[in-house]
Amino acid sequence: MAHDYTTVIGLEIHVQLKTLSKMFCRCSNSGEDAPPNTTICPICVGHPGTLPVLNSAAVEYGIRTSLALHCEVPEVSKFDRKNYFYPDLPKGYQISQYDQPIGIGGYVDISPSRRIRIRRLHLEEDAAKLIHSNEKDISLVDFNRSSTPLMEIVTEPDLRSSAEAGVFLHELRLLVRHLDVSSADMEKGHLRCDANVSLEFDDHGIRVQTPISEIKNLNSFRSVERALGYESKRLYEEWMSGGDIKKRNYKITVGWNDAKGVTILQRWKEEAHDYRYFPEPDLPPTHTSQSTIDDARARLPELPQQKRLRFMEEYGLNASDVMIICEDNASAAFFEHAASELDEWIKSLSSSDAELSAKTYRLLASWYINKFSGLQADRITPENFGQLIALIAKNTINSTTAQELLQIMAHTGGDPAQIIKEQNLEQVSDTNILDTLCDAVIEKNPEPCENYRKGKTNAIMFLVGQVMKEMSGKAQPNIVREILEKKLSDKA
Ligand code: ADP
Ligand code: MG
Ligand code: ZN
Numbered sequence: 001m002a003h004d005y006t007t008v009i010g011l012e013i014h015v016q017l018k019t020l021s022k023m024f025c026r027c028s029n030s031g032e033d034a035p036p037n038t039t040i041c042p043i044c045v046g047h048p049g050t051l052p053v054l055n056s057a058a059v060e061y062g063i064r065t066s067l068a069l070h071c072e073v074p075e076v077s078k079f080d081r082k083n084y085f086y087p088d089l090p091k092g093y094q095i096s097q098y099d100q101p102i103g104i105g106g107y108v109d110i111s112p113s114r115r116i117r118i119r120r121l122h123l124e125e126d127a128a129k130l131i132h133s134n135e136k137d138i139s140l141v142d143f144n145r146s147s148t149p150l151m152e153i154v155t156e157p158d159l160r161s162s163a164e165a166g167v168f169l170h171e172l173r174l175l176v177r178h179l180d181v182s183s184a185d186m187e188k189g190h191l192r193c194d195a196n197v198s199l200e201f202d203d204h205g206i207r208v209q210t211p212i213s214e215i216k217n218l219n220s221f222r223s224v225e226r227a228l229g230y231e232s233k234r235l236y237e238e239w240m241s242g243g244d245i246k247k248r249n250y251k252i253t254v255g256w257n258d259a260k261g262v263t264i265l266q267r268w269k270e271e272a273h274d275y276r277y278f279p280e281p282d283l284p285p286t287h288t289s290q291s292t293i294d295d296a297r298a299r300l301p302e303l304p305q306q307k308r309l310r311f312m313e314e315y316g317l318n319a320s321d322v323m324i325i326c327e328d329n330a331s332a333a334f335f336e337h338a339a340s341e342l343d344e345w346i347k348s349l350s351s352s353d354a355e356l357s358a359k360t361y362r363l364l365a366s367w368y369i370n371k372f373s374g375l376q377a378d379r380i381t382p383e384n385f386g387q388l389i390a391l392i393a394k395n396t397i398n399s400t401t402a403q404e405l406l407q408i409m410a411h412t413g414g415d416p417a418q419i420i421k422e423q424n425l426e427q428v429s430d431t432n433i434l435d436t437l438c439d440a441v442i443e444k445n446p447e448p449c450e451n452y453r454k455g456k457t458n459a460i461m462f463l464v465g466q467v468m469k470e471m472s473g474k475a476q477p478n479i480v481r482e483i484l485e486k487k488l489s490d491k492a
Pocket of ligand 2: 012
């Protein structure tokens, strides 16, 4: 069904920081792998009268991420209490940042032409984890997660489709992994997302902007896209059928039922929370000096988008190839390493030129994406992979042999030149040998030759195949074809 509306989406994303200790105490921050309620102390469990001490690594990670998102990092930020009652929050409040967050107003470019603005980045602590047991009709609470450091990143409503929201989230995950501030596994809840969606469209000549639905706690890329797709369609249908949506002017909060593929109303304005934020009295404001910011900026790694642009420029790759190659740090590093191996080979040639390099890099990219990625390739080093590509580029081996070789390399981890010698895989380009063979094949197959001469040019492929078979694949099919074509037209 074609939708005649614009989907407007803004995300609020929680990212768990991989600091060693928790946000305000010295407890280990790897409690998810420990038995329940073992990485806790009176501070993170929320005993009255305990005092929080701010984890400086969490602040550093927040600053690093803010800078990578092109946010301004103000000189002073502060923490506030967000008050609410819930069994996973025994303090009765969460320490968060309200009006003076650590990062303000940045952006992420999800493609050269799409910029998604970031409204803010703030730090806060996570709550404990409730485990509901249906069988025994009880709920359990594990405080290990209590007071784990989080960043919340809030976008402006700049996203225009559920697919685009997915792209943005992938980009953000890549970024925080790049920055080494979070492992960002959605399955483990290290990256969770609330998605706000509203629609804009023309209803009989009147520009309509629907109220917003906020979908809470989405924890997989798939559920983000499905939930947004479902909710935007639901909003439209509710509007068109003259539902309550036309009368209300406030946002609703919904949950996502992944099994049923539907959203469920959780609360609306009448019961919206009033958190009564006020400045956290037990923590002084956080001061960030200009030199701290300058330092952090200088130590930023190359960001994913910069890396892609550089790969396009340096290696002459296209946008979709660099998206795949720069999908994660390890993959991009592998490619670069293999490319530097090729550089050495290209430089060693007397006739090295820019066109040859570009062609070779494209060959590398195409083999990397199409042939290498599908393999169990832990044993193949980037040096060896680069050498393999050089062998193809030099015509030492043809692509069939190269694929065979790649399989052997994946099993043995060996060096391609060595394997070629051992297994006698080197391609035969000795024209005398090929000449004799082609003559023999022509002799033995008068019918296809006749067909070829009559204009059935495809018939030549059979003859090429025969020669290749005799050579056990160790010849260049296009060279064989040339020889055959020449012989057949000479004798015509
Ligand atoms: P609140 O103050 O209720 O938290 P905000 O205006 O601060 O609401 O926005 C919270 C989130 O809602 C942000 O991610 C923002 O991008 C998103 N948002 C704001 N306006 C819209 C809209 N018209 N449609 C969809 N999302 C929106
Ligand atoms: Mg919010
Ligand atoms: Zn603790």
